[in-house]
Amino acid sequence: MGRVLEGIHAITLLELFTSSSNCPRLSTFVYDAKRFVLYNQLAIEQAPLQAYCSALVFAPTTSIIRMQFKDCIPKWVRRLLKVESNWNALLQTLEGHSSSVHAVAFSPDDKTLASASYDRTVKLWDAGSSAVLQTLEGYSFSVHAVAFSPDGKTLALASYNRTVKLWDARSSAVLQTLEGHSFYVNTVAFSPDGKMLASASDDRTVKLWDAGSGAVLQTLEGHSSYVNAVAFSPDGKTLASASYDRTVKLWDARSSAVLQTLSVDSIINSLSFSNDATFLQTNRGPLYSTFLSSNAALSTLSLPPSVFVGQHWVSREGEALLWLPSEYRPSCVAVQDGTVAFGYGPGRVLVMEFAL
Structure with a gap:
């Protein structure tokens, strides 16, 4: 008991070995075994013998592990329920928060996942094994947004207490507490070089901070309602912000000048720049801008x-x-x-x- 994570690590190493070998049947078997253990990790951790009961009963019908060990299913289970034939997209379920989770973010190397909950904690998980690496506590209000710095060393947490805290992602030490917003902070985003941090708030402003010193560099004003999404362009020169006023604004990140205001007929909750910075990808679909497209007419562009x-x-x-x-x-x-x-x-x- 209590050593499932070691088993997952061993299977992962075996999977790497078999994927490079010329033995597809063994590789397929190891892959299925990993999916089997990941999906049933909590049950096996708490009650190991359930690997031969619950884990087999609820495994997909074509699972190699299920078919190999089907005779181990207890005889007192007289009628098996109908389950999916193949493994679905769900790899793991991470459990540990005591209330609902409302923000998640992967580290740049995809090895760590941060989750923020209404239980007023943020957990850092090993994305491969689902082990809890750190639990960040000490908040009197829930954390509403999380973001990793480009190098993965710093974690920015936006809270309903109107502050943004910068944490060391490895030691869980607080590096900076950024104060200045007069209402809830909804989201945060690092610039591509990690030197600046943008925060958007219900106070209708976006603030740009020096990520090293914690000093306020700019306060961007212009939205007439809550600001709920921000993103830097790949070169860090332009910032996009989306608001409940149903506009998206493009700002010069250095001068704080408004470059363009885009009107939309719905509220945009998330946005990011395309890789070539010619349009914005939002939760409602692509949003095109003549400014981003070098001020060319949209009709002349080869847009997807x-x-x-x-x-x-x-x-x-x-x-x-x-x-x-x-x-x-x-x-x-x-x-x-x-x-x-x-x-x-x-x-x-x-x-x-x-x-x-």
Whole structure:
């Protein structure tokens, strides 16, 4: 008991070895074994013999481990439930918070995952084994947003107590406490070089901070409602902010001048720059800007076809195509190419696919 993580580590090493060998059957077996252990990690950790009971019963019907050890399923389980035939996309379930989790972020090397919860803690997890590496405590209010610095050494946490704290991701020591916002801080983002940090708040402002000294460099004012998303361009010169006022603003990160204001018909909750910095990727779909595209007319650009989900319409390449009835109006949206997923009503998720 208590040594499942060692087993996962051993299987991972074996998986690396078999993937480079000319033995596909062994490689497939080891892969299935890893999925089996990861999915049932908590049960095996707390009650090891459940590997021969619960873990086998709930494994997919085509799982190699299930088929190999099916005779170990207890005879008192007379009728097996219908389960999926193959492993689904879920790799692991990380458990440990005592309340709902509302923010997560991967480290730049994808080896660590940070999760923020209403239980007023932030946990750092080993993304490969799901082991808890650190638990950051000491908050009197919940942490609303998390972000790793580009080098992965610093973690920025935005809290409902109107502050941003910078933590050492390895030692869990507090490096800086950034104070200045007059209301909740909703999100944070590091500049690509890690020298600046942007924070967006319900006080309708975006603040730019010196990540090393904690000094305020700029306060960006112009939104008429809560600011809930920020992102730096790849070169760090431009900052984008999205607000409940249904606008997205592009700012000069050095002078704080507004470069462009884009009006949208819905609230954007997340955004980032495309790799070539010619458009913004948002949770509702791509958002194009003449400023980002070197001030060229959009009609002359070779832009990828896109779907955008507004409050009432689903649009393709700017043309409103599908009206959303009131009962299907989304509370949250995610768009990837032509696939759209949106949450609506009491806990429902709808997935649609559109031709591009």
